Amino acid sequence: MTLSFTTFRARLILYARLVRLDKPIGSLLLLWPTLSALWLASNGRPDWKLVLIFSVGTLLMRSAGCAINDFADRDFDKHVKRTAERPLTSGQIAAWEAVAVAVVLALLSYLLILPLNLLTKELSILAILIAGSYPYFKRFFALPQAYLGIAFGFGIPMSYAAVLNTVPPEAWLLLLANIFWALAYDTEYAMVDRDDDLKIGIRTSAITFGRYDVLAVMLCYAFSLALILAVGLWHGLGAGLLLGISVAAGIAVYHWTLIRDRDRLRCFAAFRHNNWLGAAVFLGIALG
Numbered sequence: 236m237t238l239s240f241t242t243f244r245a246r247l248i249l250y251a252r253l254v255r256l257d258k259p260i261g262s263l264l265l266l267w268p269t270l271s272a273l274w275l276a277s278n279g280r281p282d283w284k285l286v287l288i289f290s291v292g293t294l295l296m297r298s299a300g301c302a303i304n305d306f307a308d309r310d311f312d313k314h315v316k317r318t319a320e321r322p323l324t325s326g327q328i329a330a331w332e333a334v335a336v337a338v339v340l341a342l343l344s345y346l347l348i349l350p351l352n353l354l355t356k357e358l359s360i361l362a363i364l365i366a367g368s369y370p371y372f373k374r375f376f377a378l379p380q381a382y383l384g385i386a387f388g389f390g391i392p393m394s395y396a397a398v399l400n401t402v403p404p405e406a407w408l409l410l411l412a413n414i415f416w417a418l419a420y421d422t423e424y425a426m427v428d429r430d431d432d433l434k435i436g437i438r439t440s441a442i443t444f445g446r447y448d449v450l451a452v453m454l455c456y457a458f459s460l461a462l463i464l465a466v467g468l469w470h471g472l473g474a475g476l477l478l479g480i481s482v483a484a485g486i487a488v489y490h491w492t493l494i495r496d497r498d499r500l501r502c503f504a505a506f507r508h509n510n511w512l513g514a515a516v517f518l519g520i521a522l523g
Contacts, residue, residue: 249322250336253305254298260507262297264420267513268413269293269390271463271520272406275470276398279521285397288351289390292344299340300366300386306333307370315431337367354396362389373437380425380440384417385410405466412462419455419487420509422448423494426502449495456487463516472523479519486512 255261269289273281305323313324322328341363348359366386372379388410395406418440425432425441426448432439444451460480467476486508493505 246328249328250332253302253322253328253333253336254340255301256298260510261301262294263510264417264513265293265297265387265390266290267510267517268388268409268416269394271517272391272394272409273398274517274520275405275409275466276395278470279523281398285394288347289394289397292347293390295340295344295347296362296366299337299344300369302333302337302340303367304370306330306337308373309333311435311437315428315435317428317431348397351397352400354400354402355393358389358393358396358402362386362393365389373439375438377438377443378418378440379438380418380421381414383421384414387417388413405469408462408466412459412466415455415459415462416509416513419452419459419490420506420512422452422455423490423502423506423509426494426497427499427506449491449497452494453487453491456484456490460484460487460516463520467520467523470523472520475522476519479515479517479522482515482519483512486515 251257270286273285273289277285305321308318309323309330318324323330323333345356345359345363348355365382366389369379369382369386372382376382391409391413392402392406395402422440422444425439429439429441432442440451441448460483464476464480467480490505490508490512493501493508
């Protein structure tokens with residue numbers, strides 16, 4: 236019995252590593268835009284049931300995405316220093332286990348939204364398809380980070396749908412802002428693995444932008460914050476929004492100081508620091 240429990244516990248730890256529960260930054264990068272959309276759609280008074288549903292759903296879908304991403308990249312990750320020891324890549328779990336984990340988590344996230352309206356459920360199906368297909372875009376699409384921005388930002392139209400039973404134009408502008416933000420932070424992430432990705436033939440924005448990668452990151456930050464500012468001002472948000480956007484812009488400038496020399500560790504630090512940029516934007520919207 237002790238051996239069985241120990242084996243079960245060890246398996247759970249491997250599954251937790253598979254879905255990156257030990258690295259919550261990815262979940263937070265999904266959560267901040269989703270919460271921002273909920274606050275805007277509800278004019279600052281979101282239903283706390285929706286906040287709970289979308290917060291838990293964000294964690295589940297990000298986790299499912301990690302599992303399916305590792306399944307898709309299992310033959311590539313072994314050639315990348317940073318990913319070579321992941322549970323699936325290193326052979327600690329089987330490929331079918333990763334798929335099973337992804338399916339279970341996706342089903343659980345769908346169960347969460349059963350009380351919501353039909354439009355939200357329809358959008359959730361589309362969100363699952365986008366998240367599941369993202370890993371394969373790296374095989375042929377020059378800017379897979381843009382597609383990641385759609386996958387990471389699909390909580391935005393879903394939030395509007397849950398609150399308003401429609402998806403107004405501002406929701407799609409916020410999704411576009413999220414695409415630019417994802418291009419910024421995931422290019423920083425891709426700059427860490429650029430040498431390895433070139434060897435194995437994976438396409439990333441860091442490779443596509445080439446020597447203009449730092450400039451591209453900063454322009455993406457600028458476009459993202461400008462779009463969010465425009466939507467916020469259209470809503471009549473005032474000083475709180477301006478403060479939040481100003482703090483986020485300052486954080487983006489700090490990221491420039493980290494990535495300008497293209498040092499791997501500093502680029503990775505810039506990527507991780509995007510949690511604070513997203514938090515600043517959300518707090519600006521909430522205060523506004």
